[in-house]
Amino acid sequence: MALEIAKVEAILRGFAILLLVSTACLVGLDSQTKFVILYEKEVTYKDLRALLVLVYVDAVAAAYNLLQLISRCFSSAWSKGNLKGSNRYLSWACCLLDQLAAYITFAVQSAALEHSVLVITGAEVFQWMKWCNRFTRFCFQIGGALTCGYTASVLMAMISFISAFNLFRLYSPKYFLRLKGT
Amino acid sequence: MALEIAKVEAILRGFAILLLVSTACLVGLDSQTKFVILYEKEVTYKDLRALLVLVYVDAVAAAYNLLQLISRCFSSAWSKGNLKGSNRYLSWACCLLDQLAAYITFAVQSAALEHSVLVITGAEVFQWMKWCNRFTRFCFQIGGALTCGYTASVLMAMISFISAFNLFRLYSPKYFLRLKGT
Numbered sequence: 001m002a003l004e005i006a007k008v009e010a011i012l013r014g015f016a017i018l019l020l021v022s023t024a025c026l027v028g029l030d031s032q033t034k035f036v037i038l039y040e041k042e043v044t045y046k047d048l049r050a051l052l053v054l055v056y057v058d059a060v061a062a063a064y065n066l067l068q069l070i071s072r073c074f075s076s077a078w079s080k081g082n083l084k085g086s087n088r089y090l091s092w093a094c095c096l097l098d099q100l101a102a103y104i105t106f107a108v109q110s111a112a113l114e115h116s117v118l119v120i121t122g123a124e125v126f127q128w129m130k131w132c133n134r135f136t137r138f139c140f141q142i143g144g145a146l147t148c149g150y151t152a153s154v155l156m157a158m159i160s161f162i163s164a165f166n167l168f169r170l171y172s173p174k175y176f177l178r179l180k181g182t
Numbered sequence: 183m184a185l186e187i188a189k190v191e192a193i194l195r196g197f198a199i200l201l202l203v204s205t206a207c208l209v210g211l212d213s214q215t216k217f218v219i220l221y222e223k224e225v226t227y228k229d230l231r232a233l234l235v236l237v238y239v240d241a242v243a244a245a246y247n248l249l250q251l252i253s254r255c256f257s258s259a260w261s262k263g264n265l266k267g268s269n270r271y272l273s274w275a276c277c278l279l280d281q282l283a284a285y286i287t288f289a290v291q292s293a294a295l296e297h298s299v300l301v302i303t304g305a306e307v308f309q310w311m312k313w314c315n316r317f318t319r320f321c322f323q324i325g326g327a328l329t330c331g332y333t334a335s336v337l338m339a340m341i342s343f344i345s346a347f348n349l350f351r352l353y354s355p356k357y358f359l360r361l362k363g364t
Contacts, residue, residue: 047307050296103339106285107292114232114293118300119308125229126301128310157285164343168350 009162010072012155013065019152020062026145028055032138043135050108050115050144057108058149061101061156070092078134088179095167098160106153109146116142189342190272194256195338201334202244202287208327210237214320222309225317232290232297241292241332243338245282250276270361277349280342288335291328298324 032043045051120139122130132139172178213226229232302321304312314321354360 043307047305049299049305051244065214099339099343103285103288105290110289111292111296114296117231118297123231124192125225126311126313131308157281161281161346162339165345165350165353169349171347171351173352180230 005162005166006072009159009166010069012159013069013161016152016159017062017069018156019064019148020058020065022143023061023085023149023152024055024058024062025142026148027051027058029137030145031136036132036134042056043131045142048115048119049110049142054108054112054149057104058152061152064097064101065156065159066091068098093166095163097164098156101152102156102160105149105156105176109149110147113146116146152153187344187348188254189268190349191341194341194344195251198334198337198341199244199247201330201337202240202247205327205331205334206240206244207208208234208323209240209329212323212327214317216316218316225320226283227324230294230297230301231289232294235333236290239334240334244288246279246283247341248278266363273288273349277345278337283337284335284342287331287338291335292355294331295323296329299326301317331356334353 011144027029027045033040035041045055116139118128120130120132122128170179209227213224215222215224217223227237298321300310302314304310309316352361
């Protein structure tokens, strides 16, 4: 069963990588040029700070998941519940990194969504114009990217859950932070 | 030891409630009126959509943590590792809710931060003016609130980690989703 849960985790990681990479590509390659009043204007993801951060964070998260996937393939000690010596610190580090990655991707996704919604709706109180009625294709592509990104965040939350489950169930239910069978 | 970890969790929840309530209050009670060019303008948290969402989400998260704190005081079955019958579903529900609450507060905090940064810096490409040079006091109060909010998010992430640890260590390390001692 430990093998099956490892397989599920690997599949989830694979999908998460695909979705993260496609989010980064969809956002990074998105640009549109339009003639606005007197001059030609090009909009790219670099104009929205949140999208710039999104591209970097998603790329790093995808690389992290790929590294994890590769390291799991080589060392199968993990799934066998072998937590002796330095292996234990590695497991804890991986579990914490998984959690951190999930939280950060989710938060960055939400910041990008907030910025995108502002571009769609504008903010009348601040006299901020909306821009999506002019750059429609650009906005639709960002919308698709954010959908991918949120799906990837949910997958990463599930991965961090599984990762915590795999680590914590090796511990004794009676004594704090003592491994079972010791 | 199980008692001590429960105590740590209760203390963390207490601090999280305090911080969430103070975030909601700081944001909700923040307003500033200034004379801008020709007319008087009042800015409140309702003008920034992300802050409105922040107030509601933080209030709900504080109420949820308070409920958890109260329910833990009455039922101590939890910390004794008693996971029989319906208790098990309740533990799982609590663990998942803790995770969900942590993710959502963190994400909403980040969306609010993104919107606030936009108000501070403006966005030249979109011809969005900055407003914080006019409403300085308002902006400083929001900054304080966001600091409180992020601290609360980190506390809630720690709570969800402890909650997962308490639940998962009751499970067998060999068999998937089987309790120990069964």
